Amino acid sequence: MNSPNPQPLLQVENLVREYRLPRKSLFGPPVSFRAVNGVSFNVDPGKSFGIVGESGCGKSTLARTVMGLEQPASGRVLLEGQDVFALPARALRSLRRKFQMVFQDPYGSLDPRFKVERIVAEPLEVLLPDLSRAERRERVGATLDSVGLKPADADRYPHEFSGGQRQRVAIARALITEPSLIVADEPVSALDVSVQAQVLNLIMDLQTRQGLTFLFISHDLSVVRHITDEVAVMYAGEIVETGPTHQVFSDPQHSYTRSLIGAVPIPDPRRSRRLKRTAGSAGES
């Protein structure tokens, strides 16, 4: 990857994540399934890196492994040059301040028994325990404000919010430790289309305003195209194509990328006919 920066913020090297499956028979050999099979990529600071692929291709597993939530069979994840899996538990915890995650389901990712204030402040409790109560509260208010919520919302419970607002809460929670990297695993796919645009705009806005780096995982090509600088296409646990987003979308190299792009429904009938023709000719060549 040709980048002007000497060191990428996030380096993923040959990452392999295996799941053990139940043995076929009592004395049979152990069977395993490679959800992520030798994935490598770099994300430069301040950039938005997308990973697209169909469901089941290993995107979410990749996201969780990058976050250090799952143990890889082999490979490395380096954040600012530090190997996430080589660090002792305590050091990993303090490194967690630098990378946070936004989950797919805004209904499942917020503890229903916590008030918004506690949900948003949760990373602070653990990662910056020296903050006083007042400082914490102030920071929660400021962060809620930055994602377009009212500071008064801190005293409400998640079930009092709509899906889009909940996802804003989840984003506020990810932002509160002022991380440099945010891994967003399908952050808008559980939302209504109209709300999707608002949340995506918020993400882009935050990126430009705070210089955040995003690892953006989605099955939705139009979303990825809209929001990312670079994109990697994942298929069956492997990255089949990677490059600047506009290039991958305008001139896909791999046949899977082409069929993926060809499968996107486009409301304009003229464009759809043209796409069908290019997809057809690509198949012949």
Next chain:
Amino acid sequence: MSDGLAEIWRTGLRNRGFVIGGIITVSFVLLAAIALIWTPYPVEEIVVTRRFQGISSAHWLGTDQFGRDLVSLLMAGAVNSVAVAIVAVGLGVGIGVPLGAIAAARQGWLDEILMRANDFAFAFPALLSAVMITALAGPGAINSIIAIGIFNIPVFARLTRGAALVVWKREFIMAARVAGKGPLRISIEHILPNISSVLIVQVTIQFALAILAEAGLSYLGLGTQPPQPSWGKMLNEAQTLMFLAPQLAIFPGVAIALTVLGLNLFGDGLRDVLDPRLRRER
């Protein structure tokens, strides 16, 4: 969560079992609480001249073969039942819930060992193992509490593990891990509060079972020892006098049946009230 509680209260009032069971349970506990400071007659007061009296205004339910007032005995017996049940269920919750939570949090071999040990304890019928333990350790109130407590441990361990495993798969647990929380903190701050309603319901049901078990053990002479009053022991003593004074057997029997019924109704109702899915069906 004030409107949540109000909502639960409103659905609760519509649930007949919950209301009836709640009234019985509350009056039973209240009776025991009153007995701590006051009973109509001193429980240990033996007055041979007034034995086998029938129902009268002086002795509402009559007197027993030693001339002791039956109402006072029943009230003091309620104290005994409540105390045994609280300690025994407390023992089950105090040991079983952490074990189940650890099994769910750690998984792997530790989970296997804990749960197989659990299966072993579960394989013996509860009452039988209580009888066995008191037979080995000797009769007495303390031993019967321990025996009842021990068979409560696997119940709560298994329930906690099962419910906790479901919560562990939720995304907010993963979010807590991203926030840097370890398994212990997640178990205490996220898992237990989210399974508390299941546990509360089980507590009421185990409470009823513990009262029944205590009565059974006392009836067999393995539980509470004289002169301390207990419903099971009253039944035992009344046994030989069945034809002479049937009320001596009937009243403690009714007290046991009513309390257990009340607690079961209350627990069942509570489960329906706390579970939003069941709430809609009814």
